[in-house]
Amino acid sequence: MDKTELPWNNPVVEANASAPAARLGQYAQPPLRNFGSIDPYNRISREAKDMIPPPFEYQAPTSVSEALALLGKNPEAKVLAGGQSLIPLMRFRLASPAMLVDLNRIGDLAYIKEGEGWLRIGAMTRESDLDQSDLIAKKYPLLADTTHVVADPLVRNLSTLGGNLAHADPANDHPATMIAYRAQIVATGPKGERTIPASEFFKGPFETALAPNELLTEIRIPAPGKGSGGAYVKMERKVGDFATAAVAVQVSLAKDGTLERVGIALTNVGLVPIQASAAEKALTGKKPDDAVLRQAADLAAKAAKPESDARGSEEYKRALVKTLTVRALRKAVARAQGG
Amino acid sequence: MAAVAIQGLGHPRKRVEDARFIRGKGNYIDDMKLPGMLQVDIVRSPYAHAKIKAIRTDKALAVPGVLAVITGETLKQYNVHNMPTLMSDTQMVLPLDTVKYQFQEVAAVLGTDRYTAADGVAAVEVDYEPLPVVVDPFKALEPGAPKVRDDKESNHIWHWEWGDRAAADKAFDAAEVTVKENIYIPRIHVASIETCGCVAQWNATEGHLTLYMTTQAPHAIRTVVALITGHLGLSEEKIRIVSPDIGGGFGGKVPAYPGYVIAVALSIVTGAPVKWIEDRTENMAADSFGRDYHISAELAGKKDGTLTALRFKTIADHGYTDAAANPSKMPAGLFHIATGSYDFKNAFVEVDGVYTNKPPGGIAYRCSFRVTEAVHTIERMADLMAHEVGLDPADFRMKNFIKPEQFPYKSALGWEYDSGNYAGALQKAMDMVGYKELRKEQAEKRKRGEFMGIGISSFTEIVGAGPSKDFDILGLKMFDSCEIRVHPTGKAIARFGTKSQGQGHETTYAQILAEELGIPADHIKIEEGDTDTAPYGLGTYASRSTPTAGAAAAMAARKVRAKAKKIAAHLLEAAEEDLQWEQGKFFVKGSPDRAKTIQEIAFAAYTNHPQGMEAGLEAVSYYDPPNLTFPFGSYICVVDIDRGTGEVKVRRFVAVDDCGVRINPMIVEGQIHGGLAMGFAPALMEEISYDENGNIHGSNFTDYLLPTAVETPKWETGETVTPSPHHPIGAKGVGESATVGAPAAIANAVVDALWHLGVRHVDIPITPPKVWALLKEHGAALEE
Amino acid sequence: MSTHHIQVKVNGAVKAAEVESRLLLVHFLRESLNLTGTHIGCDTTSCGACTVLWNGRAVKSCTLFAVQADGAELRTVEGLAQDGKLHPIQVGFHEKHGLQCGFCTPGMMMASVALLEANPKPTEDEIRWGLSGNLCRCTGYVNIVKAVQQAAEQMQG
Incomplete structure (x- = not known):
């Protein structure tokens, strides 16, 4: 059909065509690396409406070097990992990358290996593979807890650990867990690899320490020694929801039963995951009795920077951090004492 | 051959409709594909109240595959820019100059498929001038509140009261104990997993419209469409509404939404079938709450x-x-x-x-x-x-x-x-x-x-x-209907004015008829949702299908049985009053061997009916509940x-x-x-x-x-x-x-x-x- | 705009097509292959009406591009019955009244099949957890759980 055949195609309302567009960013396409303008707590911009992604170029490299070359040549490219956050954003046209570099065909980015004091996880390892790993279930309860409550079981079949971290949504679950673990994040760029401590990786909402021409390729978690344990306790409104607040705790006990090492980090109570350093410090060297744990939880709550939104008031979330910290600490300590 | 079970009242009969659903062979609205079908997508307002200063469509029209962009002005040429609501208020189909709520329809883009239509929507530019907003109904009633409707005196729509105020007040004055509480029952949405949608198919040669749509009340919708578009020559006999399988209704698919009207208008102008399917955001943000x-x-x-x-x-x-x-x-x-x-x-x-x-x-x-x-x-x-x-x-x-x-x-x-x-x-x-x-x-x-x-x-x-003395929608009395035809071999088809959205009517209506007629439920086909074939009814909502159409089923079956009795009397050469009914057959009182089954009677209704009686075994009931x-x-x-x-x-x-x-x-x-x-x-x-x-x-x-x-x-x-x-x-x-x-x-x-x-x-x-x-x-x- | 030649195995049959890079897998299945049993219920990867098996994993086909499926093996609801014989999950949903409007049913059944293939003897809580990526508005889930339990028993033989 030719559009000129249609009587309605004569311009209908053409008043004041030169006026600056007063529209909101209804169909605006914010650059991918700058999500600061979107309220991350509302998840989807209220004005967005369009369920079909805009056009883009698609490339599926089969090696990391090929992927890096593509990223180097195309600064507007965006990396596609599991796609479970990116594709919905594209469907709402809140993200409109000119090119997607799909990592799913790079075979050697999905693995779970332990050795030389580290658990090494390939960036493209899917949540469901973490969830089903016996090694993780046995030795890494904090990671097992976390991966079990990311989104829902079907999303976990595609979403990846690397994607969860690189997307740097303050509501994502793994960032706090990696901070509590003192994990290292491996970035591979044109000049080779560098490692970034998890605590320095998250720069802002949807912003990381990765350079545009770098890929997150591996996550390294220090292998816990004897007497270690961890827990992730998340408050969510339903399965699949982002956390109202969540707390990641990793501890190891000295032979005398005192806390030797303590990692505590908080999810979705700030623009980035928050390391509760004062709480960690207050616990180190102490016997983990309930009074001590409560005191530390107080400090964790003080470290939180929540904002009031549909998930609850600032006051509620702060109180929640305290409750969840105590519960996570109790669970982590019990696991450390048991193992 | 083993007798087929009747599966009447009280039988936990497995559902007939499952056969297609468990195989992925349901026929939901978005599954429809007609030759040359176009897709419409809708531009919506980011503002809850704003003046539309300009709508620029040039960029959208430049998108390959975008065929048209229409606005309220376009529809105004045909006087269909507004439509009546079920409560006889007025609702914009597309606005002329102002929007009154966030996500209201502003313009519609017609494309060759849903991707191009979406690209067109993204390219339509609208200039808005935001106006004061009132969202709290208590504030809306205060003097000086922003007025929502220019065509109304105030934000107060109506006052309704029921009961004896004076007697109640007196009882309160005399009460030993009273309790008082303010209770808010918030706005919610039915959120059926299938959103709303339609395919409008205009046949220009015959001047006939077929509208496939997600509606719980196809017959009432046909009348409403005829009322809205009658002045354009689209009268009721030229409109066929078909309600296919519906992925959940819960009340949300009772009203007519602007998207339906837009699709109809676009189909009439283009002569092509036009599909409109809501996405979830549109469904939640703009449909009835x-x-x-x-x-x-x-x-x-x-x-x-x-x-x-x-x-x-x-x-x-x-x-x-x-x-x-x-x-x-x-x-x-x-x-x-x-x-x-x-x-x-x-x-x-x-x-x-x-x-x-x-x-x-x-x-x-x-x-x-x-x-x-x-x-x-x-x-x-x-x-x-x-x-x-x-x-x-x-x-x-x-x-x-x-x-x-x-x-x-x-x-x-x-x-x-x-x-x-x-x-x-x-x-x-x-x-x-x-x-x-x-x-x-x-x-x-x-x-x-x-x-x-x-x-x-x-x-x-x-x-x-409900009972016709008190209950109507736009004047249409709230009866419902069943039409049953028993075939010569004793099988039957029955059609209803209601429309199942998961309730299992194809299964349960057959059970009522089976109980009343003694014809096995498996031998009775049930149809609903096509206004060209089904008897008129007000539809399925408000838990009304069983009380109204279910009753109509029993009444229609009893009419069939009354005729069957006459035929049986003829076949048995007995007086009607000497016959007794036992599920599935009439027999002569005192002589249970002298009997005719409903199947034998049905055959006779077409092959050996009494002189002076019309052939066939059919009945229809429009049930007005007491x-x-x-x-x-x-x-x-x-x-x-x-x-x-x-x-x-x-x-x-x-x-x-x-x-x-x-x-x-x-x-x-x-x-x-x-x-x-x-x-x-x-x-x-x-x-x-x-x-x-x-x-x-x-x-x-x-x-x-x-x-x-x-x-x-x-x-x-x-x-x-x-x-x-x-x-x-x-x-x-x-x-x-x-x-x-x-x-x-x-x-x-x-x-x-x-x-x-x-x-x-x-x-x-x-x-x-x-x-x-x-x-x-x-x-x-x-x-x- | 870029287009790509893809080849996928859908319910055992090889299908080749030229697809735009942005074409969502669910639209490819429904509109290019006419496999309309896979439904669309939301825009946010929430409802699971579009669930299919992608190399044996249950995934939401509205959150994958068709081009990503190049070389993949896909199973949809249309591929559940084999040689005219219903899959035990289909029998279970029918016999236990695990469906009403039928719209979530294909996705729910595909998620159930993946669940049972990974965990042949799930507890009730494991079934509920395993299906928590799929929304049903009609059944209140009780009979869905029973349907999966019956299928589990039947698949055990």
Whole structure:
């Protein structure tokens, strides 16, 4: 059909065509690396409406070097990992990358290996593979807890650990867990690899320490020694929801039963995951009795920077951090004492 | 050959419709594909109230595959830019110059497929000048509030009242005890998993429109379309509405939405079939909502706990236009069922409708016209009064229930309740849940600082609208219909004016006919949803299919049987009065061997019918119910409260339902399970809210929280059976009872858990932050 | 705009097509292959009506591009019955009244099949957890759980 055949195609309302567009960013396409303008707590911009992604170029490299070359040549490219956050954003046209570099065909980015004091996880390892790993279930309860409550079981079949971290949504679950673990994040760029401590990786909402021409390729978690344990306790409104607040705790006990090492980090109570350093410090060297744990939880709550939104008031979330910290600490300590 | 089972009333017959659904062969609207079909997508407003200064379409028209962009001005040329609502208000199809709520339709883009149409929508540029917004109905009523409607005097739509105000006031003045509470029943959305949509197919040669659409009421829609477009020459015989398989309705697919009209207009102009399918955001943010009632409720009683009077005053937020789906004479639906299961001598209710800058609506959310609002309020208030006079909520209810011997019972608000045994249902629920033991456990736990609550809801519903003297929609009386044709070989087809959206009509209607005619249900084909073939009816909503069309099935079958008797008399050479009916055959009294089966009679109706009688074996019934039906039940919910997080965990939920005679117990049970889930959801999770600028919160499934299998409690169900005395088979309707009754049981359980702290009420949805705030306020929050 | 040649195995049959890079897998299945049993219920990867098996994993086909499926093996609801014989999960949903409007049913069944293939003897809580990526508005889930339990028993033989 030719559009000129249609009587309605004569311009209908053409008043004041030169006026600056007063529209909101209804169909605006914010650059991918700058999500600061979107309220991350509302998840989807209220004005967005369009369920079909805009056009883009698609490339599926089969090696990391090929992927890096593509990223180097195309600064507007965006990396596609599991796609479970990116594709919905594209469907709402809140993200409109000119090119997607799909990592799913790079075979050697999905693995779970332990050795030389580290658990090494390939960036493209899917949540469901973490969830089903016996090694993780046995030795890494904090990671097992976390991966079990990311989104829902079907999303976990595609979403990846690397994607969860690189997307740097303050509501994502793994960032706090990696901070509590003192994990290292491996970035591979044109000049080779560098490692970034998890605590320095998250720069802002949807912003990381990765350079545009770098890929997150591996996550390294220090292998816990004897007497270690961890827990992730998340408050969510339903399965699949982002956390109202969540707390990641990793501890190891000295032979005398005192806390030797303590990692505590908080999810979705700030623009980035928050390391509760004062709480960690207050616990180190102490016997983990309930009074001590409560005191530390107080400090964790003080470290939180929540904002009031549909998930609850600032006051509620702060109180929640305290409750969840105590519960996570109790669970982590019990696991450390048991193992 | 083994005889085929009849599978009549009470048989847990497996569903006929499953065969296609489990194979992925259902025929839902978006599955339709017609040659040359185009797709329309809609530009929507980011503002809740704004002047449209300019709509620039050049960039959109430049998108390859985009064929047209239309606006209100375009539709105005044909005078279809506005349409009437079911409450005879006016709704814009596309605006001429202002938008009145966020996500309102602004323009429509026609493309060759959904991708190009979407690209076109993204390229339409609209300049808006924001105008003052009013989202709070109380503020909307204040002098000087921004006016929502330019064509109306004020934001006040209507005032409606029912009952004897003076008598109620007098009873309150004389009362020994009164209780009062403000109860908000928030805006929610049915959120059926399938959104709305249509395919409009205009045949220019014949001047005929076929509209395939997601509608619960195809016949009424045909008449509405004819009324809207009659001036364009599209008269009713040239319109065929087909309602294909529907992926859940719950009331949301009763109204006509602008998208349907836009698709029709575009099909007529292009001559091509045009498809419109909502995405989820459009569905949630622009389609009709449910509830949004602000109720100020009062009860009066004696010190011994006897209830004496009720007064409810309500502000109803209808959004920018009154697009409620109610019987025409009842702007607040059946809210005057508010006296519930209790024997009130005096009652008075009043409701004021208000315009705000929100989407229009006021449809039911799986409920018969505002019954949930009434039931939730009376059941919350009953608990308040019980606690106030120091009675256990169960004892209080037993004391005030309408007694079985009082039926038929005339309520203070004018209804005639058909039948009931309220105490029987509550006692059964108490036995099932172990009520006394739970109260003991609660007392012990409270001593240890653990909060558990037990909540009761003993609801009475009012469904099956309705008798023609009071019930109509746009003047169309609310009857429903069945047409049955028995074929020469004794098989049959029956068509109905209703439309199943998951209720299983293809299965259960056949069971009613099987029971009445003795023809096996497997030999009876059921059809609905095509206005060219089915008899006229008002459709499926408000739990009306069984009370109206189900009754029509029985009546039509009885007409068939009356003719069959004449034929049998002829075949048996006996007098009609000497024949006796036994399921599936007529025999001569005293000579059971002298019999003719319904199949033999059917054959004779076409091959050997009596001289002077017309051939064939058919009948049609348009059933005008003599009264509504009043299903009831008692639900008991047990909750545990997490004092650290404010989380409410439903530990047990026992539901005893009485919907009269059960046609298919398997399906009835399924309806109750689903209804309970849709009672649980708004009680604890679902809500649509707006900020002061009219920005919606809850426009998709990340914000609007539908429960999954994990959150949803494991329901325990029980039944009592009190047949409806006026329904031909004694059935009452059941699709919505649980949605109506469940929220109050949950809310009552939460308040019961916190009563000792001084908590008297909490509005639904009872979210963790709300509970935590209550705990905090009363010094009971546990920060571990 | 870029287009790509893809080849996928759908319910055992090889299908080749030229697809635009942005074409969502669910639209490819429904509109290019006319496999309309896979439905669309939301825009946010929330409802699971579009669930299919992608190399044996249950995934939401609205959140994958068709081009990503190049070389993949896909199973949809249309591929459940074999040689005219219903899959035990289909029998379970029918016999236990695990569906009403039928719209979530294909996705729910595909998620159930993946669940049972990974965990042949799930507990009730494991079933509920395993299906928590799929929304049903009609059934209240009770009979869905029963349907999966019956299928589990039947698949055990």
